[in-house]
Amino acid sequence: xxxxxxxxxxxxxxxxxxxxxxxxxxxxxxxxxxxxxxxxxxxxxxxxxxxxxxxxxxxxxxxxxxxxxxxxxxxxxxxxxxxxxxxxxxxxxxxxxxxxxxxxxxxxxxxxxxxxxxxxxxxxxxxxxxxxxxxxxxxxxxxxxxxxxxxxxxxxxxxxxxxxxxxxxxxxxxxxxxxxxxxxxxxxxxxxxxxxxxxxxxxxxxxxxxxxxxxxxxxxxxxxxxxxxxxxxxxxxxxxxxxxxxxxxxxxxxxxxxxxxxxxxxxxxxxxxxxxxxxxxxxxxx
Amino acid sequence: xxxxxxxxxxxxxxxxxxxxxxxxxxxxxxxxxxxxxxxxxxxxxxxxxxxxxxxxxxxxxxxxxxxxxxxxxxxxxxxxxxxxxxxxxxxxxxxxxxxxxxxxxxxxxxxxxxxxxxxxxxxxxxxxxxxxxxxxxxxxxxxxxxxxxxxxxxxxxxxxxxxxxxxxxxxxxxxxxxxxxxxxxxxxxxxxxxxxxxxxxxxxxxxxxxxxxxxxxxxxxxxxxxxxxxxxxxxxxxxxxxxxxxxxxxxxxxxxxxxxxxxxxxxxxxxxxxxxxxxxxxxx
Numbered sequence: 001x002x003x004x005x006x007x008x009x010x011x012x013x014x015x016x017x018x019x020x021x022x023x024x025x026x027x028x029x030x031x032x033x034x035x036x037x038x039x040x041x042x043x044x045x046x047x048x049x050x051x052x053x054x055x056x057x058x059x060x061x062x063x064x065x066x067x068x069x070x071x072x073x074x075x076x077x078x079x080x081x082x083x084x085x086x087x088x089x090x091x092x093x094x095x096x097x098x099x100x101x102x103x104x105x106x107x108x109x110x111x112x113x114x115x116x117x118x119x120x121x122x123x124x125x126x127x128x129x130x131x132x133x134x135x136x137x138x139x140x141x142x143x144x145x146x147x148x149x150x151x152x153x154x155x156x157x158x159x160x161x162x163x164x165x166x167x168x169x170x171x172x173x174x175x176x177x178x179x180x181x182x183x184x185x186x187x188x189x190x191x192x193x194x195x196x197x198x199x200x201x202x203x204x205x206x207x208x209x210x211x212x213x214x215x216x217x218x219x220x221x222x223x224x225x226x227x228x229x230x231x232x233x234x235x236x237x238x239x240x241x242x243x244x245x246x247x248x249x250x251x252x253x254x255x256x257x258x259x260x261x262x263x264x265x266x267x268x269x270x271x272x273x274x275x276x277x278x279x280x281x282x283x284x285x286x
Numbered sequence: 287x288x289x290x291x292x293x294x295x296x297x298x299x300x301x302x303x304x305x306x307x308x309x310x311x312x313x314x315x316x317x318x319x320x321x322x323x324x325x326x327x328x329x330x331x332x333x334x335x336x337x338x339x340x341x342x343x344x345x346x347x348x349x350x351x352x353x354x355x356x357x358x359x360x361x362x363x364x365x366x367x368x369x370x371x372x373x374x375x376x377x378x379x380x381x382x383x384x385x386x387x388x389x390x391x392x393x394x395x396x397x398x399x400x401x402x403x404x405x406x407x408x409x410x411x412x413x414x415x416x417x418x419x420x421x422x423x424x425x426x427x428x429x430x431x432x433x434x435x436x437x438x439x440x441x442x443x444x445x446x447x448x449x450x451x452x453x454x455x456x457x458x459x460x461x462x463x464x465x466x467x468x469x470x471x472x473x474x475x476x477x478x479x480x481x482x483x484x485x486x487x488x489x490x491x492x493x494x495x496x497x498x499x500x501x502x503x504x505x506x507x508x509x510x511x512x513x514x515x516x517x518x519x520x521x522x523x524x525x526x527x528x529x530x531x532x533x534x535x536x537x538x539x540x541x542x543x544x545x546x547x548x549x550x551x552x553x554x555x556x557x558x559x560x561x562x563x564x565x566x567x568x569x570x
Contacts (some may be wrong), residue, residue: 189503189548246554246559247558262551263533264550270484
């Protein structure tokens with residue numbers, strides 16, 4: 001058996017509460033991703049999916065307590081000192097977030113920002129080499145007229161093009177693992193389709209591993225090999241994509257799938273998650 | 287449906303925004319035409335969905351139809367009367383008939399006001415008396431939208447997103463409107479909560495005969511709620527018709543592109559899951 005690219009074991013993340021106690025936002029989570037594999041983490045807000053991705057990146061907010069193991073190609077990176085984590089983050093693991101506008105610096109040309117990200121991990125690279133890498137990365141994500149566009153500022157790009165720039169930054173160091181946290185949630189549906197196609201193409205061409213975090217079941221069904229369904233910090237179901245969608249085992253997964261409105265479906269009362277999984281008391285709601 | 291008169295009608299709606307920046311030739315500033323000649327008819331008891339991507343002009347159209355924004359050209363009629371230039375008491379009368387539910391429940395509810403004050407505010411603004419007193423009125427309203435009547439004295443922050451949106455719906459219903467304009471009213475909600483709010487909107491329509499002008503970018507949600515659909519692109523309605531016609535046999539190129547872009551769970555997986563579900567329900 002080959003060593004997994006990413007292996008998460010018994011991951012628990014907790015935050016101290018004002019009363020002196022602590023609140024667990026992720027509990028005993030475990031999954032593994034083979035080299036070049038793809039995994040989707042789906043859940044509703046508060047399920048702990050984004051905290052999980054931040055933990056893998058070593059970007060948990062201050063005060064968070066982390067237990068368990070996170071192994072990257074066999075090496076435990078959970079709780080690694082900042083300095084060492086910085087060397088891994090953006091190099092072997094890269095991340096794409098939901099909102100490209102707040103991830104880009106409005107004062108610098110996008111080409112320069114790709115160069116900077118590259119040079120941070122390749123200190124010996126020359127300006128000229130970094131410039132070449134930046135333009136190549138922009139070409140790889142199909143930004144037309146890349147050499148000229150490299151000199152443009154973030155506000156001169158549309159939302160979809162900005163997300164392409166973010167993906168170009170992520171790819172510039174040829175990472176082993178790409179973590180995409182709701183990468184298309186803020187985009188229009190036609191632009192979303194283009195970005196998802198781009199991510200598929202990149203995986204096919206480079207063999208980069210992908211962890212896709214999303215609330216959108218249809219998106220995850222089109223993108224990954226395996227799916228983890230999270231709820232209230234726990235994994236409720238972990239299965240290959242075909243099995244999860246054709247034969248879901250857990251009542252919550254079934255309820256979630258029932259609640260998704262569909263394009264090509266008979267129209268009727270939508271089943272609600274509460275009806276199938278009565279153990280979600282929500283104060284005052286009936 | 288076409289033999290009755292429409293409740294709300296828009297004819298040739300145009301809205302232009304003057305862009306900031308340097309004036310061009312002859313001192314003219316650049317103008318953006320966000321809505322460019324839109325016609326709409328909303329009939330009693332139906333849901334008309336206005337769909338499109340960001341920048342298509344659908345939300346601006348909703349605001350023009352709700353008289354929250356003045357038109358640059360065109361007319362809005364409610365129950366056969368031109369309301370395009372109404373002000374003061376006449377505008378209040380229009381607002382008693384047409385209400386709006388917004389996307390983000392938290393930013394559209396005053397955080398410092400109790401639920402009771404929030405949902406009775408439209409009546410207060412219009413100088414109308416609250417029938418049966420504020421307390422009893424609020425309790426009855428909360429009941430209608432599926433909230434606990436005992437929570438009338440709470441503040442918006444004490445509710446979940448889905449509950450807060452129910453408060454937004456309760457506020458819209460307070461004046462007894464015939465038309466509710468829902469501007470991305472379920473877009474910010476988690477899928478399970480979204481399903482509940484969609485079901486609530488349906489129930490209210492069934493029980494009270496409301497008409498909805500439903501603005502949304504999510505085509506799957508629209509498929510579940512709308513009777514008729516109008517597709518907007520670059521300020522214009524490019525296609526409109528009965529839901530099944532628009533979704534089943536779209537005529538305009540843009541509608542086809544939009545529908546093709548929606549991510550889908552594979553039909554064979556869906557079929558297998560449904561078959562298993564039916565089996566389970568049969569043996570249960």
